Amino acid sequence: MFANRTINILIPIISVLLGLLSGAVIMLVFGYNPLKGYAALWTGAFGDAYFLGETLRQVTPYILSGLAVAFALRTGLLNIGVEGQVFVGWVASVWVGVAFELPMILHLPLAVLAAALAGAFWGFIPGILKAKLGVHEVIVTIMMNYIALYLSNEIVRNVITDGKDRTDSIAPTASLASEWLAGMTFYSRLHWGLLIALFMALVMWFLLNKTTRGFELRSVGFNQHASNYAGMSVGKNIVLAMVISGAFAGLAGAMEGLGTFGYMSVKSGFTNIGFDGIAVALLGANTALGVVLAAFLFGTLKIGALNMPTVAGVPTELVEIVIALIIIFVASSYMIRWIILRFKKEGK
Amino acid sequence: MEYVIEMLNIRKEFPGIVANDNINLQVEKGEIHALLGENGAGKSTLMNVLFGLYQPEKGEIKVKGEKVKITDPNVANKLGIGMVHQHFMLVDTFTVTENIVLGSEPKKGGTVDIKKAEKEVKELSERYGLNVDPGAKIRDISVGMQQRVEILKTLYRGAEILILDEPTAVLTPQEIKELIGIMHSLVKEGKSIILITHKLKEIMEVCDRCTVIRKGEGIGTVKVADTNPTELASLMVGREVSFSTEKTPANPKETFLSIKDLFVKDVRGVNMVKGLNLEVKAGEIVGIAGIDGNGQSELIEAIAGLRKSESGSIKLHDQVITNLSPRKVTQSGVSHIPQDRHKFGLVLDFPVGENMVLQSYYQQPFSKKGVMNFKNIYKKAQELIEEYDVRTPNAYTKARALSGGNQQKAIIGREVDRSPDLIIAAQPTRGLDVGAIEFIHKKLIEERDKGRAVLLLSFELEEIMNLSDRIAVMFDGRIISEVKPEDTNEQDLGLMMAGNTPQKAGGS
Structure with missing residues (x-):
């Protein structure tokens, strides 16, 4: 038990x-000084208060999109559609933000809720298709990303505005x-979104x-047959897992729409x-804690x-390469686990 | 006498558990040596040590009198040790020959010389009477044939000592006979065989000597000619084992389960249960005898709510439970020990403790208002683990890590503990050793005596004869006759299972 836990922390x-x-x-090879x-x-990232603030701002949507993917994976689903769910969440939050005049105590929760619901709906579609027809969620979610992208652009240009490339800024409320x-x-x-993101990690x-619902999910x-045998509704739980995952992703969109930018613009890509x-x-x-740390x-x-x-x-391209390398090493964690175990064996 | 393999004072530890301790195994040239032990006794661990998959903490291994250190399976191969695993390691879409030479292909100018390989495989196959077609694809041949390919694989690599890990578990009776023939011809050619098993009948039939392991400890080696199944069983389990389960005559009371004119289709949409009638009373065990594929699985799934019934009715007491959801069926007082414990019975990646509340997690005291109470769950799990003798390091261990027998005991504990009116036990002892079988039979009889109705499905006639108070023979989707075990014998039952209804059995 203990040894396994240490390894699980060591690998990342x-x-x-x-x-x-x-x-x-790589920096050395290209003639830059890595130090x-x-x-x-x-x-x-941390040099002064401004940089620290920007870093934390960037961490906020990452926590939520990470939670979205992690939640689905924990329930046996691969939600590749988080990107699209972020888009619909973003648009929904901004739409509510510009369309209503309400006191803040109503307006802000309403805008946040709209984002969560939009993302949840975007997750519901692949969920119900999988539960009822057995369509693989990866295919559907990938395609739904494109639908979300172009639908968002259409809504920004022709529904919220009259042919403009970005919406007005949301109401301060x-x-x-x-x-x-x-x-x-x-x-x-x-912005305050960081607190929402941390709270959602806790959620x-x-x-x-801790809940019976989580136990079922x-x-x-892990095992649909045994779950069915034990009296759980497999279909209901699949749909619910996608809905909750989508809601997390929708909230990530709200972080950008209501926090960082305060508007939505027409996007040429993801x-x-x-x-x-x-x-x-x-x-x-x-895991929730792991996602928060990784997002950081x-x-x-x-x-x-x-x-x-x-x-x-x-x-900057090089930094993208470094990030990509880290992901490769994480993805090959099996290899690292194997090497660690090998060393332990030799040590004995 | 020279030994080809000597494992002396082997000790192997895993975190929190000693899997092997003080085990000695000495194999003579040209003998079939049985390695006997209960599920989870440490047989596989010991063989994995010999095959280089694990390193022992203590002890030494000698091959042909020379001390060796087997660091990985390649070293084992070079020393002439070959292993046939319980789960085959074959590439489905490759031919027999391609699978056999995989990793040590004969080459001709940079390409695989498949002609030469095929010839070699054919020669080997003929020499040992294996009778495999070198050109056949793995996916097209039977499980028994696939096993022979595995044996050929080890022979092709020059194995002198073959380890067979529970080779008969996946075979039909006919295939078992043939395998025994193959084993005899192998030893005649000077090979030695280590046979891992918990089936006493096989040991008596084919082995020369037998080494017994109990709970990870070496108990000793006996000559098979000087012993008998009863002695072997008590050596293995550590106490006297009775083969026929003791029980008092049944005292059936009111009818608990009654099935009328039931029709059930299988996944392909073919009717598998065709107008079946059956009653099970409180305080009796009704055994369903039949050849696999006569609708038994569909019947049980229909009762448990896992499969839709087309027509007819299933009643528990006076309540119709036809086509209720699995949860409703469970709540109405049915427990189900499923045929496939890995697929249905357990969530293998959950801890044992959480598996113990798989159906009852949403009820108090295991949860309240949707929040789980893990303290109560693990308290309950601990009770069940102790009462049902589930051998696990602790309740937090993943179910996957347990041996088959202990997984089954956990399921039975969970199902029986709900105090159901009806217990469906589908092949409750499949793949288990005598100790576990005895335990499970005792528990089922205990439940019967408490006034529960037990519906037993088994393909082992011995189990049906031993345990049932009434035997219902199922053929082609119907119960074609009902007999008392004392009024019949295995031969007559066999005939009835094939669709004959002899007069003296008083057909339906």
């Missing part, structure tokens, strides 16, 4: 270290932005590990918040990287 850490190490090698590069990365947080961090875009942990994820969520979930071993790492890398070209002359 070793993966990250190996990723950083190979990133250093200077990583130093720039560090100051770019629907905004997550905070003078106080911004003031503390030299006017970064840090996921409690729901999966995990049971169906934001990658959802796709990065897959990596976050993987690195976080699909990804946010750090993303924001810190912005500082690398200017200070150390290292191109």
Whole structure:
């Protein structure tokens, strides 16, 4: 038990270290100084209050998209559609944000809820198709990403506005932005959404590990036959798992719509918040705490990287490569596990 | 006498458990040596040590008198040790020959010389009477043939010592006979065989000597000619084992389960249960005898709510339970020990403790208002583990890590503990050793004596004869006759199962 747990914690850490190490090698090969590069990365992420604020802002949607992927995986489903669910969540939140005039106590929760519901609905479709017709969720969710992207553009251009490329800014009563947080961090875009994201991590942990519903969801994820035998409704739990996963993703969209930007614009491609969520979930071993930590790492890398070209002359592309390498090492965790066990054997 | 294999004072530990301790195994050249032990006694662990998959903490291994260190299966192969695993490791879409040479292919200028390989495989196959077609695809041949391919694989690699891990578990009686013939011709050619098994009949039939392991400890080695099944069983289990289960005559009371004119279709939409009638009374065990595929599985799934009934009725007391959901069926007082414990009986990746509440997790005291109470769950699990002698490091161990017998005991504990009116026991002892079988039979009889109705499905005639108070013979989707076990014998039952209704059995 104990040995296994240590290994489970060791693997992501070793993966990250190996990723950083190979990133250093690549920087060397291309003639950059890796020490200077990583130093720039560090100051770019934590160097002063502004950078710290931006890093935490970036972490916020990553936590939620990571939770979305992790939740589905824990229930035996591969939700590749988090990206699309982020989009519909974003649009829904901004729509409510610009369309209504309400006191904040109603307006903000309504906008957040709209995002969650939109994402949940976007998850419901692949869920019900799988439960009723046995259609594989991966295919449906991938396709739904494109539907979400172009539908969002259409809504922004022709429904919310009259042919414009971005919506008006949302009413202040629907905004997550905070003078106080911004003031503390030299006017970064840090907003209250971080608290929502952390709270949702707690929700996921409690729901999966402490409730009867979570017991059913995990049971169906592991063994549908035994779950059916034990009197659980397999179809209902599959749909519910996708709905909850989609709701997490929708909230990630709200973080951008109500927090970071305060509007929605026509997009030419994906934001990658959802796709990065897959990596976050993987690195976080699909646990709530793991996802929060992994999201923190990804946010750090993303924001810190912005500082690398200017200070150390290292191109941002290289940081993307480092992130990709870390993911590769996490994905091959089987290999690392094998090596660790091998060493333990030899040591005895 | 020289030994080809000597394992001396072997000790192997896993975190929290000693799997092997102080085990000695000495195999002579040209003998069939049985390795006997209960499920989970440590037979497989010991063989994995010999095959280089595990390193022992203590002890030494000698091959032909020379001390060796077997660090991985390749070393074992080089020393002439070959292993045929219980689960075959074959590529389905490859031919027999391709599977056999895989990894050590004969080459001709950079390509595989499949002609030469096929010739070699054919020669080997003929020499040992294996009779396999070198060109056949694995997916097209029977399980028994696939096993022979595995044996050929080890011979092709020059194995002198073959380890067969429960080889008969997957075979039909005819195939078992043929395998025994193959084993004899192998030893005649000077090979040695280690046979891992818990079936006493096989040991008596084919083995020369037998080494017994009990709970990870070496008990000793006996000559098969000097012993008998009863002695072997008590060596293995550590106490006297009775083969025929003792029970008092049944005292059937009111009818608990009554099935009328039931029709059930299988997945293909073919009627498998065709107008079946059956009653089970409180305080009796009704055994369903029949050849596999005569609608038994569909019948049981229909009662348990796992399969839709087309027409007819299933009643528990006066309540119609036809086509209720599995949960409703469970709540109305039915327990179901499923045929396939891995597919249906357990969530293997859940801890044993959580598997113990698989049907009752939503009820108090295991949860309240949708929040699980793990303290109460594990308290209950601990009670069941102790009462049903489930051997597991603790209740937090994943069900996957338990041996088959202990998994089955956990399921039976869970199902019986709900105090059901009707217990459906589908092949409750499949693949288990005598100790576990005896335990499970005792428990089922105990439940009968408490006034529960037990519906037993088994393909082992011995089990049907031993346990049932009434035998219902199922053929082609119907009960074609009902007999008392004392009024029949295995031969007559066999005839009835094939569709004959002899007069003296008083057909239906």
